[in-house]
Amino acid sequence: MMRLFKGLMIPGCVLGLWQWLVMIQYVKSESLSYPSAIAAAAIGVIQDGTLLVAAAQTFSGAFSGWLVGATLGIVVGIAFGLSQTLSRLMKITVETVRPIPSVALIPLALLIYGYGVLLETSVVAFSCFWPLLIVTESAVRGIEPRLIEVSRMLNFNLFDRVIKIILPAALPRIFVGMRLAAAVALVVSVTVEITANPMGLGYALIVAQESMRADRMFAFIGWIGLIGWSLNTALLNIQYRWFGKMGFWEEQV
Amino acid sequence: MSQLDNRSRSWFFSILVFLGFLGLWQVVATAELISPVFFPAPQKCFVTLYEQMNQPEFWQAFSQTISRMIVGFSIAAFCGVTLGAIIGLSSRARTYIEPTLELIRPLPASAIIPVFILLMGLNDSMIVAVILFSSLWPVLLNTVHGFKTVEPRLLEVAQILHLSQMEVIFKIALPNAMADIFAGLRLSLTVSLILAVVAEMLAGTTGLGQNITLAARSFRSADLYAGIMVLGAVGYITNTALAKVERHVLRWRAV
Numbered sequence: 001m002m003r004l005f006k007g008l009m010i011p012g013c014v015l016g017l018w019q020w021l022v023m024i025q026y027v028k029s030e031s032l033s034y035p036s037a038i039a040a041a042a043i044g045v046i047q048d049g050t051l052l053v054a055a056a057q058t059f060s061g062a063f064s065g066w067l068v069g070a071t072l073g074i075v076v077g078i079a080f081g082l083s084q085t086l087s088r089l090m091k092i093t094v095e096t097v098r099p100i101p102s103v104a105l106i107p108l109a110l111l112i113y114g115y116g117v118l119l120e121t122s123v124v125a126f127s128c129f130w131p132l133l134i135v136t137e138s139a140v141r142g143i144e145p146r147l148i149e150v151s152r153m154l155n156f157n158l159f160d161r162v163i164k165i166i167l168p169a170a171l172p173r174i175f176v177g178m179r180l181a182a183a184v185a186l187v188v189s190v191t192v193e194i195t196a197n198p199m200g201l202g203y204a205l206i207v208a209q210e211s212m213r214a215d216r217m218f219a220f221i222g223w224i225g226l227i228g229w230s231l232n233t234a235l236l237n238i239q240y241r242w243f244g245k246m247g248f249w250e251e252q253v
Numbered sequence: 254m255s256q257l258d259n260r261s262r263s264w265f266f267s268i269l270v271f272l273g274f275l276g277l278w279q280v281v282a283t284a285e286l287i288s289p290v291f292f293p294a295p296q297k298c299f300v301t302l303y304e305q306m307n308q309p310e311f312w313q314a315f316s317q318t319i320s321r322m323i324v325g326f327s328i329a330a331f332c333g334v335t336l337g338a339i340i341g342l343s344s345r346a347r348t349y350i351e352p353t354l355e356l357i358r359p360l361p362a363s364a365i366i367p368v369f370i371l372l373m374g375l376n377d378s379m380i381v382a383v384i385l386f387s388s389l390w391p392v393l394l395n396t397v398h399g400f401k402t403v404e405p406r407l408l409e410v411a412q413i414l415h416l417s418q419m420e421v422i423f424k425i426a427l428p429n430a431m432a433d434i435f436a437g438l439r440l441s442l443t444v445s446l447i448l449a450v451v452a453e454m455l456a457g458t459t460g461l462g463q464n465i466t467l468a469a470r471s472f473r474s475a476d477l478y479a480g481i482m483v484l485g486a487v488g489y490i491t492n493t494a495l496a497k498v499e500r501h502v503l504r505w506r507a508v
Contacts, residue, residue, distance in 0.1 A: 003348060006348045007352030008352065010350065010352075010353045032371075088263040089266055089267055091263075091267045092264075092268050092271040093267075093270060093271045093274055095489075096485070097485070099485050099488035099489040100481060100484060101443070101446050101447045101484055101488055102447070103454075103462075104480070105481065106454070107465045107466050107468070108469065108481065110469060111290065111291040111469050111477070183359070186361065187361035187363070190361045190363060190364055191363040191447075191451060194451070194455070195363075195451055195455060205364060205367050206367060209371055212371075214371060217367055221360065221364050224361060225357075225359055225360040225364075228361065232359055
């Protein structure tokens with residue numbers, strides 16, 4: 001209880017000071033708004049439904065991109081992990097494409113898909129692909145060699161080997177990768193919305209800023225932070241429940 | 254000898270595969286299987302890139318973006334390591350500050366751009382401020398982690414040797430935190446390039462980010478691809494440079 005109180009002291013003081021400075025009119029309320037107005041706006045965007053619509057749009061972009069990018073990353077990562085030759089052959093190609101910042105692809109994706117979910121999906125997929133590729137490849141490499149020997153003894157074909165041995169053995173670490181990629185997906189989709197795509201939470205943020213509604217702007221920022229935090233906490237809980245301590249060391253890398 | 258042979262052979266074939274992809278791209282693009290509006294031939298892109306590099310405007314945009322990135326990143330790195338060390342070393346500071354950091358951590362860096370635009374307007378210092386603010390968190394959080402996970406037995410040794418507080422920081426805590434600090438710096442560097450591009454797109458000031466937006470808007474696809482290649486190269490070079498520094502600084506560690 002005491003810890004919680006101490007932890008909330010700084011944010012509390014900042015908010016209090018902010019409110020007070022506006023009340024004594026030291027700071028102009030138009031440009032920065034003030035905490036109580038922001039809180040009211042945060043409730044307001046729920047009541048008029050804008051938050052729900054915007055969050056659903058952002059989620060659909062983030063989720064579809066995450067699904068596509070992560071799936072491709074896992075498939076390619078398994079292939080690279082199983083065949084060192086393939087991984088070596090692709091090395092230059094991978095190292096050439098990987099350093100491209102995902103946001104640099106926004107104008108290109110815009111040219112190809114125009115505005116809409118696909119624009120977001122493609123950029124998010126690109127940015128989720130790489131972490132999953134790397135995590136999966138090293139997870140597959142790290143599988144106990146005896147498991148692979150067993151699958152050979154049992155005369156498994158490639159499909160059976162992947163489904164019955166490799167995926168289950170590499171899953172804890174792959175899940176960690178998927179959780180980290182989910183956080184990336186949310187960030188990237190909001191970024192795409194801020195820079196180009198007229199939908200979702202990022203666009204709502206820009207609209208609020210351009211119409212000088214600082215209260216709504218801060219309200220949306222608060223909601224975006226809260227959504228990101230809850231998503232991460234939920235996925236961490238799932239990870240802990242399903243895999244226990246397995247795979248947690250991945251985060252130290 | 255055979256190992257070296259093996260290595261250079263795998264490099265050779267790897268380059269061959271890459272050239273194969275380029276060739277495939279060239280064939281697909283010249284056959285116009287995909288619309289040339291957004292899929293120009295690589296040969297055209299490289300020619301455009303070469304032409305761009307002969308123009309002073311390109312280098313102006315290049316140096317603008319790079320200098321914003323470097324200024325923002327360096328200040329963020331300095332502040333992040335210093336603040337992180339203070340917070341990481343003092344458990345009292347942690348109980349007060351850590352929850353606030355946890356609150357800010359999940360916030361997408363780009364979400365704060367509108368705040369900075371509203372506060373500072375669409376200009377150069379806004380972009381640097383955005384880069385600074387967003388690349389501060391990865392270094393800061395990693396430094397805190399590095400400083401608070403000092404092996405307790407090392408601290409006991411320090412106590413026995415009667416080391417002063419400064420000696421403890423510079424001889425034990427800082428070397429211990431170095432690996433974490435560099436992990437944070439790597440993240441921050443990536444973030445700083447991304448935010449430089451995003452902020453330029455929004456602010457419409459000269460730079461590599463604006464270059465690609467303008468190219469896309471006027472359907473100059475070869476320029477767009479050339480711009481993306483340049484940004485990829487910037488990402489690659491800055492990352493490699495930092496990795497070099499890291500290897501030099503951490504060379505005492507048994508890998």
